[in-house]
Amino acid sequence: MKQYETKEFKDTRSGFGAALHELGKINDNVIALCADLTGSLKMDAFAKDFPERFVQTGIAEANMMSVAAGLSITGKIPFAGTFANFATGRVYDQIRQSIAYSNKNVKICASHAGITLGEDGATHQILEDIGLMKMLPNMILINPCDYNQTYMATMAIAEYEGPVYLRFGRPKVPNFTNIDEKFEIGKAIVLKEGSDLSIFATGHLVWEAIEATKVLEEKGISVELINIHTIKPLDAQTILKSVAKTNAVVTAEEHMMNGGLGDSIAQLLVLEKPAPMEYVAINDTFGESGKPADLMKKYGLSAENIIAAAERVIKRKK
Amino acid sequence: MTNINKLQKIATQIRRDIVRMVHAQQSGHPGGALGCADFFTLLYFDVLKHNPQKFSMEGKEEDMFFLSNGHLSAVWYSVLARSGYFPIEELKTFRCIDSRLQGHPATDKKLPGIRIASGSLGQGLSAACGAALGKKMNKDKNLVYCLCGDGEIQEGQIWEAAMFAPAKRIDNLIAVIDCNDKQIDGSVSNVLNLGNIKAKWEAFGWMVIEANGNNMSQLSISLNMAKTLTGKGLPILILMKTEMGMGVDFMMGTHKWHGVAPNDEQLAQALSQLDETLGDF
Numbered sequence: 001m002k003q004y005e006t007k008e009f010k011d012t013r014s015g016f017g018a019a020l021h022e023l024g025k026i027n028d029n030v031i032a033l034c035a036d037l038t039g040s041l042k043m044d045a046f047a048k049d050f051p052e053r054f055v056q057t058g059i060a061e062a063n064m065m066s067v068a069a070g071l072s073i074t075g076k077i078p079f080a081g082t083f084a085n086f087a088t089g090r091v092y093d094q095i096r097q098s099i100a101y102s103n104k105n106v107k108i109c110a111s112h113a114g115i116t117l118g119e120d121g122a123t124h125q126i127l128e129d130i131g132l133m134k135m136l137p138n139m140i141l142i143n144p145c146d147y148n149q150t151y152m153a154t155m156a157i158a159e160y161e162g163p164v165y166l167r168f169g170r171p172k173v174p175n176f177t178n179i180d181e182k183f184e185i186g187k188a189i190v191l192k193e194g195s196d197l198s199i200f201a202t203g204h205l206v207w208e209a210i211e212a213t214k215v216l217e218e219k220g221i222s223v224e225l226i227n228i229h230t231i232k233p234l235d236a237q238t239i240l241k242s243v244a245k246t247n248a249v250v251t252a253e254e255h256m257m258n259g260g261l262g263d264s265i266a267q268l269l270v271l272e273k274p275a276p277m278e279y280v281a282i283n284d285t286f287g288e289s290g291k292p293a294d295l296m297k298k299y300g301l302s303a304e305n306i307i308a309a310a311e312r313v314i315k316r317k318k
Numbered sequence: 319m320t321n322i323n324k325l326q327k328i329a330t331q332i333r334r335d336i337v338r339m340v341h342a343q344q345s346g347h348p349g350g351a352l353g354c355a356d357f358f359t360l361l362y363f364d365v366l367k368h369n370p371q372k373f374s375m376e377g378k379e380e381d382m383f384f385l386s387n388g389h390l391s392a393v394w395y396s397v398l399a400r401s402g403y404f405p406i407e408e409l410k411t412f413r414c415i416d417s418r419l420q421g422h423p424a425t426d427k428k429l430p431g432i433r434i435a436s437g438s439l440g441q442g443l444s445a446a447c448g449a450a451l452g453k454k455m456n457k458d459k460n461l462v463y464c465l466c467g468d469g470e471i472q473e474g475q476i477w478e479a480a481m482f483a484p485a486k487r488i489d490n491l492i493a494v495i496d497c498n499d500k501q502i503d504g505s506v507s508n509v510l511n512l513g514n515i516k517a518k519w520e521a522f523g524w525m526v527i528e529a530n531g532n533n534m535s536q537l538s539i540s541l542n543m544a545k546t547l548t549g550k551g552l553p554i555l556i557l558m559k560t561e562m563g564m565g566v567d568f569m570m571g572t573h574k575w576h577g578v579a580p581n582d583e584q585l586a587q588a589l590s591q592l593d594e595t596l597g598d599f
Contacts, residue, residue, distance in 0.1 A: 031455070055451065055486070063444045063478035070384075070448020073433050074456055075376050078448075093438050094475070098445055102425050102435045 004191065004210050006176040012168035012204075013111045015150030017042025020079060020109075023158050024050040030158060033068055033080040035061045040170075041081040041111050065091045065106070069098035072105045077158055083117075084110035084167060085126035088133060099163045100136040107157050108133075112170045113143075114254035115282065115299055116204055116292035125287040131259020133165040134232045140185060141232040143167040143253075143261075145206035147175040149229060152183035160185055167203065169254075171292040174207045188235035190242075194224035197310055198242040198249050202228045202261045205252035205280065205301060212306035221314060231261050236268055243269060248317045249277040250309045254301055257281040276316040278309035321364065322535045327595040328400065329359040329534070333565040334592045335396035335599060339412040341585045346413060346421070349575035350467060351393035353498050353560035357465070357531050362397040365541050367460055370402035373430035381460045382433065382449055386442020387467035387496070388422035389577070395419050398431040400596065409599040440473025442466065443493055447483050450491040461548060464493045469501030472510050477522075483553040484523030491553045492544045493524075496531065498562040500573040516557060524555040531560035566591055 023030045024046045032046045033055040047054040055071075057064040061082055068078035080087070087110040088095070099106045110129060117125045133141050142157065142164065144150040150168050157164045181189075191206075192213060201209035206227045213223045224242050228235065243249060249269065251262035262279040269275055282299050296302050332355045340346035362368075367381045374380075385394050392412065399406045404418070411417035418429040422437030433449075436442050446464035453460060466476065483491060495515070499506045506512060519526050525547050529540035537558070544554045562576070563569030566588040569580075580588055 053455070057482060058485075060478035060482065062440075062475040063447075063482055066441045066444030066475070066479075067448035067451070067482070069434060070445035070450075071452045073375060073377070073382075073445075073449050074452025074458075075378075076452050076455065094441055094444075097435050097438045098441050104434070 004176045006174040008175045009172040010147035010175040011170060011172045012144060012147055012150040013042050013170060015147035016109060016111070016154050016166070016168050017045060019151040019154030021045040021049065023155065024053065027077065027158060029075060029077045031055060031071055031076045031078045033057055033064050033078055035059055035064050035082045035086065037082055040083070041109065043081055061086045061091045062094050065094040066098045068106045069102060069104045077105055077107070079107045079109050081109040081111065083124060084113035084129045085124055088129040089126060092132060096136060100138045103138045104163060105161050106163055108165045110165060110167050113167045114169060114204065115287040115295045115301070116169050116171045116254060118170065118292045118295065119289050121289040122286040127256045127282050127287065128259065129167065130231055130253070130255045130261065134259070134264065138163055139232065140164045140230070141167070142185065142230050143203040144229050145203055145227055146173060146177050148177045148179040149183065151179065152181065153229065156183045156185055169204055173204055176207065186230045186233045186235055188238040189227040189229065190224070190238065191227055192223065192225040194222040195245055196222040196248065197314060198224045198226065198246045199252065199306065199310065200226050200228050200239065200249065200261065200265055201252040202231060204254050208301065208303045209252050209306055211303035212310065215303070215307050216310050221310065223310070228261055231264060234264050234268060239265060239268060240272055243273055243275050247275045248313045249275055250280060250306060250313055251277070252280040252306050255281055257283050276313050278313045280305050280309050322538065325359050325363055325534050328363055329355045330565070330592050331594065331596040332359055332393060332396045332400065334589060334594060335409055336392045337566065337580060337585060337588045337592070338598065339392050339396070339409055340579045342410065343413040344579045346392050346579060347389040347577045348392065348579070349500065349562040349569060349573070350387070350496065350498065351390050352566060352569060353562045353564045354390055354465065354496055354531065355393050355565065356534050356537060357494065357558060358393050358397040360534060360537055360541060361463065362401045364538065373403055375433060377433070378456070379458060379460060382462045384434065384442045384446040384449065384462070384464040385423060385436055386464055387439060387470045388436030390465070391419070391421065391423050394423065403431040404429065406599045439470045440475040443476055443479040446491060446493065447479050447488055450488045451486065453490055461545070462491050464491065466493065466495050468495055468497045468499060468506050468512065469509070471495060471512065471515070480519065480522045480524070487551050488553050489549055489551050492548065492556065493553065494556045494558050496560055497557050498560045500562045500576060502573065502576050504573055519555050523552060525552050526555045526557060529556050529558045531558035532564050
């Protein structure tokens, strides 16, 4: 686990913004759209250097999504950015009809996802977006774990033809993945092999899972830790291979238990290889204002919660 | 025969197609489709620069049309088939299982001529704005057309697009609102009065033209005038007055034929008023 030590803290949204700026340099078809959150989405560098390819839509997200769909018809690759709440729930029907059903090459770039949005509170902390987006046919759903991986994911989705939901966040979190690591859509990354327990984590919870794994290993539990950056399509092969070995599962995500990564994995296991499983997720409640780290603790999304879930599932296994 | 006469004959056949398609499956929306038959005929057989035999999604160096009120699918499918996008016989499959002619227009079965799904109202004008912006970015001088219903502009997203297009100087866009003053629950003015829509669109920054959508020669003049107004920094809007159900006497003057199919007797009565000018499918 030593290779995942980090002293650098960076926000995933900045990884998105840096990659978008790079894409602006290398791909003339990349267009950025934003609904009055350019600074928050870190799209300002793109907007400054490529003003002719930046579309400020104002506070009109429904229009933004359909405009993006229209742009894609003419061969453009639109990256439409706003907060995850306004990028999903507010515009679900626009995404459903104009983007997913119409199978348009639109990249929905959703920042400030989850409870770590923090002080603005529950009106802005969407915890249902993974569920909303994964139910849509044709939609790819990516939730990278740190700055570097968000950068790589942003570069990768520009090459993929079709609708993508890219989910990232606001707070500065440990940046620990290798920037040179290949990012393959739909291919989970095994961070550590082990034999007693599989932990499948996504987004900000990957770091928490790394911290938890260190403690669990000290307690003599051999953990296999897997970063599920792509929630749809799910890397069934990697997940089933791991569970065949460990027969115990913990999932960890900054999302509602209903409809999130855990449910996707539970569905796979029910069909293919039932195994004891515990969720680390938010259980049917809205969030509230607070510091991101405090909220993670209060709502049960920290390393301690993963450790507790691991211990519960190991007991159930016996 | 003048061009207008020719277009009128095509429009009559398209009206027959609409009534027969909706009757065949006992399902569909004949009223608005009949009302807009003249507009669609003029657009596809005279106005649009397009390439029906070689449809491409990107539509480079062509004009593009977006149907925002997708329930007018019957008239769109008929003009697409009759102008050469796909075989006329395929109109028989309208709303049938496995058909490319879905109840509301869709792209998943690759029906030539359709670029985006519509049906859930209010989205098409935004998509047309996006396509028009894309054309400008691509230095493609051709135009984008979009049709919306008057009831449809009760959707809030229409007004987001209405604000967006002038602000972004989208001047290669001609939007058309089908003003038949009918929607499912009754007259538009009773359901939710739109007020002075000309003044509203002008206040949003559009150049507004009023047109008679059921007079082929007058409508032709209006569409050509709209084209001359493009490229001047502002989007163009045509408020096109039509009669819902036009061409079939018992379907006119009421909102009741918005989404109802004629029975066998009504079909015969309707067809007796519409000559088979080009041959039925």
